Amino acid sequence: MTLEGPIRQVETALASLANAARGAAGWSDTQRHVFDRQRMEPLAASGARLLGALQKAQEQCAKAETLLSGR
């Protein structure tokens, strides 16, 4: 289905980013927390927004497919 590939890619990217953040276990909690808030959260937020936009576009494309298929 249209956009399923990019949706999976973004989901994978978000999971990888979360893993990378968790993997930075050598950092103290305070450092990690502040770094997360300042740098990682905007990155993850952009990914989440992208995911939402792709899902919405996918819904529209699915409706279009249904109309074209004559069902």
Next chain:
Amino acid sequence: MSDDAVRAEVNAVRALRQGVDRYAEQIRDALGHARREVAAADRIAQEAVERRRSEAQRREQEFRRADAALRQCQENCAGAQRQAASAAERLAEAKHHLERARKAAQLTASAQSDLLRVLQTIEASVGEHSSVASSALANLDAKLAALPKFGLSHAIHNAAVGTAVGVEMFGATMNLGRITGDTLQAANLNTPLRDHSITEMVEHREEQERDYVVEQDFESKRRMSSEEGRETQP
């Protein structure tokens, strides 16, 4: 903080940097993929509209011919009536398909337009944030990586003792002033920066260096003034 702990921090910084770079790359791939997919969906819908429009035009002509034949028919017109009715049915069906294709094309065009607008914003945002994060991490990685050459505990101790001592110890090739903030943090020392992130301290570093220069300047002026005072005294 032990050498092992600092090494763990070096590894953590590298892992996080790789993660951020990988994330930005995956998002870029997904953006490209999404652009191609939504453009393809829109193209398919537009092509369907063209196909359905041609079909509707053909059915319209068929119906007109059948209708004209029916109008000209004088007797035994049942066959012409059936043909005209059948042509009208096919025309209605073709118009229905065309209407659905138009709706589909409106949906895909709107999906494409909305998505492209969001993708542009996200591309800029991810590019900016990942670049800042990656650069801060690369900067920190380079500084932390330089420490083991001189013995981590030793370096951390010197960084904690002071910039001037550190520069003397390591020579002019290594600007310890630049890493003082980071190594204080690495050493987990109780400084005003203790609760700040590494990146904040990297940013704070510049300010620290400016203060150091100002202090040195102030100190040299104070000495000059004191020496001048001694010279003017009888």
